[in-house]
Amino acid sequence: MDINNGFEKFFSGRWIAGAHIEDALEVAKKFNSKNITAIINYLGEAIRDKDKIEATVDRYLFIISKIKENNLNAEISLKPTQLGLGFDEKLLFDSYAKIVGEARRNNIFVWLDMEENNFVDDTIKLYYSQINSKNTGICIQAYLKRSIIDVKDITKKDGIIRLVKGAYKESSDVAFQDMEEITKNYVELMRYLFENSKRFMIATHDLSIIELAKNLNKIYNRTIEYAMLNGIRNRYAVRLAKEGKNVYIYVPFGEQWTKYAYRRLREGGHALLILKSLFEKQSID
Ligand SMILES: Cc1cc2nc3c(=O)[nH]c(=O)nc-3n(C[C@H](O)[C@H](O)[C@H](O)COP(=O)(O)OP(=O)(O)OC[C@H]3O[C@@H](n4cnc5c(N)ncnc54)[C@H](O)[C@@H]3O)c2cc1C
Structure with missing residues (x-):
């Protein structure tokens, strides 16, 4: 589907910067002007084609060069299945190492997104392959029952965690289903991080x-970063930045936007809130 046309443009444009790198850079620049750092993600997942994976790696290397060239305050976030997870392990590890290495040379931070539950072990293993680079962190999902074990293990190794509730449909064997339970687990994991991690x-x-x-944080005084997705609570993010907090906005771009938009749509069944966020002004000008 062409993101630059009609309905798709209206629908996805609230959350997605546009089809091209320039669109993401433009949005990043706007957030930077409000003291907010952008986390740029090139949309794409479940790629099972060597040429396409290599093209994705090149795209990220190009994004890194553009962040540098434009002197932007921006990080990047990668989906392991867009680099070969579930398809070719060597290509996956090489791709991640290449991106993290180039990002380190340019002083840019690299996040690993977390996808479906069956990829968690491999994603953590991937993360550990570059954890010593220090310019990379990993997403952990509070809806997963296993996450306390992962959070402890990653924290012991001095890893950097981005804590989220979780966006995929998972079974009750592995994931809390009730939003209250998910939030409770989020708070428990967050408390653990406050007690044991310097930065998250x-x-x-x-x-x-x-x-x-x-x-x-008034008690623990950690380096914490607050992050939100583009188009959900942009104005709140600006207020938080004005209070002097470290604020980040996740800015996806690219043609492969449907799965991302679908996850936002089904987010916890907040149908009314989602409609509200679609129609509400998200502009931060
Ligand atoms: C920076 C960042 C990176 C992320 N990376 C990942 C990842 O790698 N893997 C992963 O599984 N998930 C990821 N997520 C998504 C996350 O797991 C949740 O699905 C999403 O953030 C919604 O959960 P919440 O914590 O905002 O809480 P919720 O309880 O779902 O929402 C809290 C409130 O926020 C508002 N809200 C939330 N979502 C929407 C929406 N779509 N539209 C309108 N209003 C909304 C509503 O007011 C709602 O009451 C990421 C989220 C962020 C912010």
Whole structure:
């Protein structure tokens, strides 16, 4: 589907910068002007074609060069299945190493997104292959029952965690289903991070969690980063940045936007809120 046309443009444009790198750079620049760092993601997942994976790696290397050239405050975030997870392990590890290496040379931070539950072990293994680079972090999902074990293990190894609730449909064997339970687990994991980690990212639009994090940080005084997705609570993010907090906005771009938009749409069944966020002004000008 062409993101630059009609309905798709209206629908996806609230969340997705556009089809091209220039669109993402433009959005990043706007957020930078409000003291917010962009986390740029080139949309794409479940790629099972060597040429396409290599093209994706080249695209990320190009993004890194553009961030540098434009002197932007921006990080990047990768989906392991766009680099070969579930398809070709060697290509996956080489691709991640290549991107992290180039990003390190340019002083840019690289996040690993977390995808479906069956990829968690391999994603953590991938992360550990570059953990010593120090310019890379990993997303952990609070809806997964296993996450406390992963958070402890990653924290012990001095890893950097971006904590989210989780966006995929998972079975009750592996994941909490009830939003209250998910939020409770999020708070437990977050408390663990406050007690045991020096630096981590609170990635949520849940204002009660953000308020709690602010209060906990008065006690723990950690380097925490607050992150949100583009188009959900942009104006709130600007307010948070004005308070002097480290704020990040995840900015996806590219043609492969449907799965991303679908996940936003089904987000916890917040149908009314989603409609509200679609129609509400998200402009930060
Ligand atoms: C920076 C960042 C990176 C992420 N990376 C990943 C990842 O790698 N893997 C992964 O599985 N998930 C990822 N997510 C998504 C995350 O797992 C959740 O699906 C998403 O953030 C919604 O959960 P929430 O914490 O905002 O809480 P919720 O309880 O779902 O939402 C809290 C409030 O935020 C508002 N809100 C939330 N979502 C929407 C929406 N779509 N439209 C309108 N309003 C909304 C509503 O007011 C809602 O009441 C990421 C999220 C962020 C912010």
